[in-house]
Amino acid sequence: MADLPETLLIGLLILLLLASAFFSASETGMVALNRYRLRHLSRQGHRGARRVEALLTRTDRLLGMILVGNNFVNNYAVTLTALLAISWFGNTGAALAPFVFTLILLICAEVTPKTFAARRPDAIAYPASLILKPLMVPLAPVVWAVTGISNGLLRLVGVRELHGSDDLSPEELRTVVNEAGALIPPRHQKMLLNILDLEKVTVEDIMIPRSEIVGIDIDDDIGDILNLLRSSQHTRLPIYRSDPNNVIGILHLRKVSRLLMRPQVNKAELMQHSVEPYFVPEGTPLHKQLINFQNARRRLGVVVDEYGDVLGLITLEDILEEIVGEFTTDLAASHQGIVPQEDGSFVIDGTTHLREINRTLHWELPTDGPKTLNGLILEHLEHIPASSTSFRLGDYLIEVMQVKDNRVRTARVRQRQPTT
Known part of the structure; x- marks a missing residue:
């Protein structure tokens, strides 16, 4: 090799530097690719994306091949550099060549191509796959040996999973x-x-509590029942006998709209138009209940505890509002239990859910315990307070305004302003 013309050696050295830059850029580009964009493009039929995805199915082999090629061209380039240095400067050049070549290699074949590939991985990875894929065949024996030994060493230190996963946690x-x-x-x-x-979030967090359920007591007078049906703002009403715990059906008002036009309607006809109640166990997460509603083809469920007692009602619309927000932008219409005051405070009904308060007012009241404002106040005070009781809960000032039937009916709540 020492007999080769210097111009040929220099040209070969430049080609080796370009090859080293190619392998360095390919390694960074392949690793820096957005896996989800790659998968999307592959499914759309992008040829480059399909080639790259096939190469990345065995990342250890791909990296093994790139590193084998990169180290080979780098070592060969070092040899040529040493020959040229000896030819030009003698033994002194041979001693200085490694330092000079390392600087050139770092700039031209490492830092620059890798930085470019990290910023524009798509521009590097897809074209590079045209060369890397054919190289897998002649380099397969060497790559197999290198990756086999490498994987064996990884197993010795306890690394068993050799194939990475792109799965994301929530x-x-x-x-x-x-x-x-x-x-x-x-x-x-x-x-x-x-x-x-x-x-x-579970169904208890957003359900209509039992105390607020509007339903039909089938034991009531038929006239009272018809008046309730005609004035109801709800499209579905539970039917119970004497006690809300004894739910016997769900009535859709659209099905009985024609009956309401008749002068005479009996309870048997109402029951004929009702459907069996759909019961939901307490503690059911909303994402599961959404699927359960879909599978059962129902829009309303009766939430029950472990003893079978009714806790409240959950509707499909309640779950959808957790995703898309309220279906109306009118604060007074959508949040009747939250009334703003001129002094910046809010008079809030005790039965209002804490999640609804937080979502409406952008507050951070604790939701890991009680579900309603009444429950939060009782838990904090550990007794049923008297009217005008005031206290501080974190960053919020709460004044109990009305107490009735052993629960807080309304309270005035204000968020404390941060001190400067």
Whole structure:
């Protein structure tokens, strides 16, 4: 090799540096690719994406091949550099050549191509796959030996899983959505985050509590029942006998609208138009209940505890509102239990859910215990308070306004302003 012309050696050295830059950029580009965009493009029929996805099915072999090629060209380039240095400067050049070549290699074949590949992985990975895929065949024996020994060493230190997983946990997916920025409109971003939150929320968090259930007591006078049906703001009403714990059916008002036009209606006809009640166990996460509603083709469920006692009602609309928000922007219409005051405080009904308060007012009242404002006040005070009782709960000032039937009916709540 020493007899080769210097111009040929220099040209070969430049080609080796270009090859080293190619392998370095390919390694970074392959690793830096967005796996989800790659998978999407592959399913759309993008040829480059399909080649890259096939190469990444065995990342250990791909990296093994790239490193084998990179180390080979780097070592060969070092040899040529030493020959040229000896030819030009003698033994002194041979001593200085490694330092000079290392600097050139770092700049031209490592830092620059890897930085470019990290910033534009798509521009590197897809074209590089045209060369890397054919190289897998001649380098297969060497790559097989290298990856086999490497995997064996990994097993010795306890690393058994050799194939990475792109699966994301809910919290990781939440981070992806939060960092999507302008790629996802804010409203859609909020909806995606709300979907992820469904598994943290149970039916008790958003149900209509038993004390607020509007239903039909089939033992009442038929006239009172008809008046209730004609004035009801709800489309579905539970039918019970004497006690809400004894729910015997669900009546859809659309099915009985024609009956209400008749002068005579009996209870048997109402029962004929009702359906069997659909019961939901307490503690059911909302994401599961959403699927259960879909499978059962129901829109309303009766939430019961472990003893079979009725706790409240859960509707499909309640779950959908957890995802998309309220279906109306009128605060007075959608949150009748939250009334703003001129001094900046809010008079809130005690039965209002804490999640509804937090979502409406952008507060952070604790929701890991009681579900309603009344429950939160009773838990904090550990007794049933008298009217005008005031206390501080974290960053919130709460004044009990009305107490009736052993529960807080209304309270005035104000968020404390941060001190400067």
